[in-house]
Amino acid sequence: MVDAVIAIDIGFGFTKATDGKDFLVFKSVYGEAVDLQFRESLLDTSSHDEHIQIEIDETAYFVGELAERQSSSRSFTLDQNQFISSSSKILALATLSKLVHQPKQSIKLVVGLPIGHYRQYKDELAKMLKTTHEFTAIGAQGERIEHAITVTDVRVLPQPIGTVMDRLLSITGIAKSQRFANDKIGIIDVGFRTTDYTISDKGRYSERGSLTTKNGISKAFAKIGTKLKEASNIDVEIYRLFEAVDSGSIKIRGKSYDLNPITEKAFKQLATAIATDANTVWADDWDIDAIMITGGGGAVLAPYIEKQLEGVVIPVKQDLDYRLHNVRGYFKFGLYTWRKQETKKTTEATA
Ligand SMILES: Nc1ncnc2c1ncn2[C@@H]1O[C@H](COP(=O)(O)OP(=O)(O)OP(=O)(O)O)[C@@H](O)[C@H]1O
Ligand SMILES: [Mg+2]
Numbered sequence: 001m002v003d004a005v006i007a008i009d010i011g012f013g014f015t016k017a018t019d020g021k022d023f024l025v026f027k028s029v030y031g032e033a034v035d036l037q038f039r040e041s042l043l044d045t046s047s048h049d050e051h052i053q054i055e056i057d058e059t060a061y062f063v064g065e066l067a068e069r070q071s072s073s074r075s076f077t078l079d080q081n082q083f084i085s086s087s088s089k090i091l092a093l094a095t096l097s098k099l100v101h102q103p104k105q106s107i108k109l110v111v112g113l114p115i116g117h118y119r120q121y122k123d124e125l126a127k128m129l130k131t132t133h134e135f136t137a138i139g140a141q142g143e144r145i146e147h148a149i150t151v152t153d154v155r156v157l158p159q160p161i162g163t164v165m166d167r168l169l170s171i172t173g174i175a176k177s178q179r180f181a182n183d184k185i186g187i188i189d190v191g192f193r194t195t196d197y198t199i200s201d202k203g204r205y206s207e208r209g210s211l212t213t214k215n216g217i218s219k220a221f222a223k224i225g226t227k228l229k230e231a232s233n234i235d236v237e238i239y240r241l242f243e244a245v246d247s248g249s250i251k252i253r254g255k256s257y258d259l260n261p262i263t264e265k266a267f268k269q270l271a272t273a274i275a276t277d278a279n280t281v282w283a284d285d286w287d288i289d290a291i292m293i294t295g296g297g298g299a300v301l302a303p304y305i306e307k308q309l310e311g312v313v314i315p316v317k318q319d320l321d322y323r324l325h326n327v328r329g330y331f332k333f334g335l336y337t338w339r340k341q342e343t344k345k346t347t348e349a350t351a
Pocket of ligand 2: 159190191192
């Protein structure tokens, strides 16, 4: 049997994953699991949140929203130093606990790394993942499932390239557009904490023209949060601002605050910084055919960034949450890669 392909995009804000059928999105946060003594009452109040809990080598973790709410010890977002050693492993296994339905299954993985981590960590990450992972998944009612998932192959991609793969390949992993295979395309991936720039030259990653900055969407949200604090005296977590900003207002202690003017201003400033960096980092790449804007932050900033870019912008398809384009691209790339290998093997066998 051919192994199932699973794609995972571990971002500073959210971990995104797909098995080609379903998508999974959770906050890239984990923490020590505590005993949920009040399971019943917790379930009533937090029934919307997905319960993600795993146990690796006898240490139990809450992951995502659950960690943010319940972990008594600090919950960590992705930390540079422990990125490969623990964060990415915990977030990857948490993903598998949700997407792999048979406890002893074999799978193949495609994982994206931030541009800034790619060269240094890609081999280490692949090595860490390519093994049999024994861990326990714990359900909302405390039920335990013992997993022994074997990862038989791993591909690591620079994160923003996923968006190009998504356009280049069909959902069955077949190249569908000559254009994307022949052109030189710049990608701007606006995430929660960072913005990544990179170039896909004839479908290949080019390290030249790649850059990571701290101009993620959280920078604009921090500004909005500061203004809101001045007006209301309440600290609203950056994570919580997405919906408020989207709807244009927020209610704090019964009072409604109009967020539109400050949002407009903060987004424009951030977009200008992002576009300026693009024009600088690609100053010598005048032969770029087109530019794509992706990532969750790209969804809100694209209209502002576009106007200030030197070049033609290809709109990202609006058929999916912007945060998910990279990971859908990884999945297609996995099918493309491993299908090619399978076909080669079969032809060799029958030759
Ligand atoms: N439905 C949504 N819910 C929450 N945030 C969303 C949603 N749609 C778009 N966003 C935006 O997406 C941003 C996160 O984008 P994304 O998931 O691409 O970041 P990331 O990859 O985790 O971060 P980084 O690239 O810095 O590692 C949020 O800050 C928010 O502005
Ligand atoms: Mg990202």
